[in-house]
Amino acid sequence: MRRTIVAGGAEEESLTTIPPTPAGAGKAIGLVIPALSGKLKGHAQRVPTKTGSVTELVSVLEKKVTADEVNQAMRQAADGNESFGYTEEEIVSSDIIGSHFGSIYDATQLEIVEAGGVQLVKTVAWYDNEYGFVTQLIRVLEKFAR
Incomplete structure (x- = not known):
């Protein structure tokens, strides 16, 4: 029922x-x-929950990767990026409330699994679905205003 x-x-x-x-x-x-x-x-x-969300993405990539390679790529993508963050701390949804990032990649949640000859890569990103969204919207409006 x-x-x-x-x-x-x-x-x-x-x-x-x-x-x-x-x-x-x-x-x-x-x-x-x-x-x-x-x-x-x-x-x-x-x-x-008050606010705060998590997104999981499971990918099949063109080549096999290691956890270090994925984390390094995410760390580099986040370096100096006002929209994308990176953390190696174990966090929960309440930790990202008020975050200005569009999303924060969580390196502690990365999983790489081999299944049937295919490598599955699961990445996780947290975001404040209220403040983070508004911050991203402001960034877009600022770009249009230029």
């Missing part, structure tokens, strides 16, 4: 369930970066 939680519904139930919900990010990325069109799929689970 499935129970639907609606706005103004039972508070207790909303604190004890994790409802899945569609996420349009996978499709949206394809609109911005046409080479990725149809290659990403997004899913979301709504959890009772």
Whole structure:
């Protein structure tokens, strides 16, 4: 039996369930970066947190990589980048509240798995889905204003 939680519904139930919900990010990325069109799929689970979200990306790359190579590439991408951060500290969603980054790559969550002759690389990034979003929007508006 499935129970639907609606706005103004039972508070207790909303604190004890994790409802899945569609996420349009996978499709949206394809609109911005046409080479990725149809290659990403997004899913979301709504959890009772104040703010703060996490994204996991599982990739099949053209060549095999090591954890050090992935982390070095992410560290270099974050160096001097006001939109993308990097951490090697174990963090949770509340740690990124108020972060100005669009996302913060979490090196502690990197996983590389071999399956059926294919290497799967799982990367994780945290973001403040309110403040971080607004900060990114301001950056875009500033670019248009120039």
